[in-house]
Amino acid sequence: MPSGESVTYERYVALGDSQTEGLGDGDDVTGLKGWADRLAEHLAAANPRLQYANLAVRGRLAGQVRAEQLAPAVALRPDLATVVAGVNDLMRPKFDTAEVVGHLEAMFAALTETGTRVVTVTFPDIGKVAPLARPLRPRMYALNAAIREAAARHGAVVVEIAEHPFAVDPRVWTADRLHLSPLGHERFASAAAHSLGLPGADAAWAHPLPLPTEPAFAGLRAARAELHWVAAHLGPWIGRRLRGRSSGDGRTAKRPQLAAVTAPPG
Template identity: 45%
Template sequence: MPLTGCETGRGNGEEQAVVGQYASFVAVGDSFTEGLDDPRPDGKGYRGWADLVAGVLAADRPEFRYANLAVRGRLFDNIVAEQVPLAIAMKPGLVSFAGGGNDALRRTFDHETIIARLDKTIEKMRGTGADVVLFRWADMSGRMPGAKMLRPRVDLFNNAIGEVGCKHGAHVVSLWDDPEFANPRLWGIDRLHLSPAGHRRVAAQVLTRIGVECDPDWLVAPAPPEELSWMSRKAADAKWATQHLAPWVKRRLTGRSSGDMVTAKRPELAPLSES
C-alpha cells in the first residue's frame, strides 16, 4: 500500500506527545469527507472514512471529541471560508482537509488561485499546532467523461498537495499511488464517490500515515468485477448517464448544488457516541 509524501513534522500541542494519540479530530471538506456513498449501519445518513478514523482514535479514550464539518458539493473557496475558521476555533489535535474536486469538474477551474490559497490555509492550520492530513486524489479519469480535461487538473493539484504537505509538515495520503483504487468495487454506482470498501481503505491509509494501527481487513479490497462485454458496458454507461450524469449537468446549468439544503452532520466537537 503505497503512501507517499515527505516526512512530516509534528504538532506542537501537548496532546500530540504520543504519536497517534489525539484528544480531538475535525474533518473538513466535501462529499469525500462527509462519507458518500457509505451508508451508516442504522441507515441514518452516511458514515465514511473520517467516522471510521474517529472510531479508532476514540477507542479507550473517553475524552476524545470529533467533528465533521464536510458538506457534499462544496467548492474549495466555500470550504476555506465556511469550514476552516470553525475548525481552527475548535483547536483540534488532528484536522483533515480535502477539497477542490468539485472545482476540477468545472470549466472555470483556476488551479493557480486554489493552490495559492491551499498553501496559506495549511500554513494557518499547522500554525495552531494541529497535525494536518491531506490527500492526493485517486485517478478518476478512466471512469468519468472529460478525461482529457480532468487528468491534467488532477496532476497539477496532486503535485501541489504533495509540495504543500512537505512544506508545512502535513501528513500526505496518496490515493493516487494506490493501484487498488482502479478497482470499480471501491467506488459507488455514481462512479464518483467511494463505496464502503473504498472508505475503509482510505481510513486504513489515514491511520497508517499518522502511526495508528488499523483493522487489516480494511485493506483487503474486494475482487474486481468480471469484465463486461462491449454491449453490456454501453448499456451500463447509458444507465449511469441517465441516473447520475444528467442530474449533475442539470444542477450545473441551474446553478444548484447537491449540498444546497445539507448541513454538517457533526458541526461541533462531541464524543463519538453523540450524533
C-alpha cells in the same frame, strides 16, 4: 508513511465536501458514516477521550470549504484536522489549479500555525474510475502534484491514495462513480490511520482487492453502462451546475461541535 512515533490525539476536526461528509456510506435517513467517522473510531480506540467534529458539507468547492469551515475549525482548537477538497472544482468548466490549491494551502497554513497536525490526500485517476472523464486527467495530475508541494511546505501528512490500483477498482465506488462506497470509505480511513501511525494500523489498506467473481463489462455492455451512467448520474450533476445549484444547498455540517466518539467493539 508512518514515522513510528506514538501520538495521542484529543480533538479531531474534519473539513471538506461530500466524501468527508460520508456520502456513499449510509444514507440521509439512517445516517451517513464515511471515512472521517471511521478514522475517528480508529483514534478513539487509541484514546477514549477523543472529541470529534465533522464540518464537511456536500457540493462544496475548495474556496467554500475555506470560507465556511476554516474559522469554525480553528475555533475548536483541534490537534488533528483532515482537509480534503478540490474534486468539485476539478469538474467545473473553469478550473484553476493554483486557485484551488491556494485555498487548500491557506487552510494547511492556518491550522498548522496553531499546532494542528493536518492530513490531506491525493486523488485517484478519475479517467479509470469513469472513462468518459478521461479528458480531466491532466487536471487531476496537476492538482495532486500541487497538493503534495503545498503539504510539504507546511508539514501536512499526505495520504497517497493516488498511488494504489485498488483506488480505481469499481467496488470502492458507488454507482455514481463520484462517491466512495462503504468499502472505499473503510479503505480511506485505514489509509489515514496508517499514515498517522495509529496503533493497530498497517499497510493492508493498499493491497489490491480480490479478483471479482463476475467479469468486467466489455464491448457493447460497457458502452451501455457508460450511457446509463451519463443519464442517471452525470447528466443530473451537470444540470445542477448549469442552474447554479448544488447538492449541498441549504445543508449544514452533520457534526458541527466536538463530541465524544464510541469506538467499535473489537
